[in-house]
Amino acid sequence: MRGLKDRVFIVAGGASGIGAATAARLTEEGAAVVIGDLSAEHARQAAARLAAGGARALGVGFDIVVEDSVRALIAAAVEHFGGLDGIHVNAADIDALQHDTDAETVPLEVFDRTLAVNLRGHLLCTRHALPELLRRGGGSLVYTSSGSAFMGEPQRLAYGISKSGLHGLLRHVASRWGKQGVRANAVAPGLVMTDAVRRSMDGDACAAVLGITRSPRLGEPRDIAAAVAFLMSDDGEWINGQVLSVDGGATMR
Numbered sequence: 001m002r003g004l005k006d007r008v009f010i011v012a013g014g015a016s017g018i019g020a021a022t023a024a025r026l027t028e029e030g031a032a033v034v035i036g037d038l039s040a041e042h043a044r045q046a047a048a049r050l051a052a053g054g055a056r057a058l059g060v061g062f063d064i065v066v067e068d069s070v071r072a073l074i075a076a077a078v079e080h081f082g083g084l085d086g087i088h089v090n091a092a093d094i095d096a097l098q099h100d101t102d103a104e105t106v107p108l109e110v111f112d113r114t115l116a117v118n119l120r121g122h123l124l125c126t127r128h129a130l131p132e133l134l135r136r137g138g139g140s141l142v143y144t145s146s147g148s149a150f151m152g153e154p155q156r157l158a159y160g161i162s163k164s165g166l167h168g169l170l171r172h173v174a175s176r177w178g179k180q181g182v183r184a185n186a187v188a189p190g191l192v193m194t195d196a197v198r199r200s201m202d203g204d205a206c207a208a209v210l211g212i213t214r215s216p217r218l219g220e221p222r223d224i225a226a227a228v229a230f231l232m233s234d235d236g237e238w239i240n241g242q243v244l245s246v247d248g249g250a251t252m253r
């Protein structure tokens with residue numbers, strides 16, 4: 001892909017699953033990557049695996065709900081690799097998701113935590129990445145949304161709201177800073193078979209999702225990584241303010 005080599009990216013929530021695959025793909029394209037994650041140990045391990053293959057990768061512990069921590073993550077990219085060209089904001093609180101029910105019953109602490117990580121944290125990443133992107137003459141923000149942002153589901157209320165909120169955030173950022181070379185987009189994955197999903201989801205539930213998927217298989221982390229890399233690259237330079245569904249056709253809009 002054009003324009004990824006020697007660029008600098010952060011994957012915020014990049015130690016596992018989709019984020020780790022995105023970090024790997026970006027380094028395969030010749031970029032330097034900072035992997036930020038709540039688990040500093042896992043972030044460092046993920047970066048070390050990439051570095052062992054010759055990539056420029058740094059692992060940093062950070063908490064997306066803590067502003068100073070987000071600020072330090074952005075600063076680490078600038079200090080280590082000399083600037084910032086893009087950020088993939090990917091973190092989500094998967095534990096809260098297990099208790100995320102409906103409007104009548106969802107515990108308010110689950111609702112608040114979900115929005116703090118999945119939406120407010122994305123605002124913090126945006127706010128602190130923007131000055132660095134503008135210093136480079138522009139850059140790309142890619143958020144990980146979900147099909148649940150527009151499907152309407154009887155459960156997972158907070159999750160769906162948090163992901164819908166990202167669409168408002170990215171449209172705002174594209175409108176406010178687009179003329180200055182900033183692009184903001186999201187990928188909306190369908191069911192992606194990360195290690196965690198493989199461990200936790202039973203076969204019947206996977207088969208049900210496959211049933212509504214037009215493609216013959218469920219998603220793999222590399223499918224989402226490829227879409228994020230494209231949106232980060234110069235091949236995606238005229239794509240702004242969009243939500244790209246990467247779900248084997250499970251949703252059609």
Ligand SMILES: NC(=O)c1ccc[n+]([C@@H]2O[C@H](COP(=O)([O-])OP(=O)(O)OC[C@H]3O[C@@H](n4cnc5c(N)ncnc54)[C@H](O)[C@@H]3O)[C@@H](O)[C@H]2O)c1
Nearest residue numbers: 013015016017018038063064090091092144146189191192
């Ligand atoms: N796997 C799927 O089927 C699927 C489908 C649709 C959307 N998504 C979205 O894709 C993204 C990645 O999901 P995944 O399936 O790879 O799960 P994952 O749990 O492997 O990845 C999420 C990462 O975010 C990190 N994280 C959580 N809270 C954090 C915090 N407070 N600060 C910093 N990092 C934090 C986790 O440690 C983890 O590494 C999420 O936004 C999720 O909502 C996943």
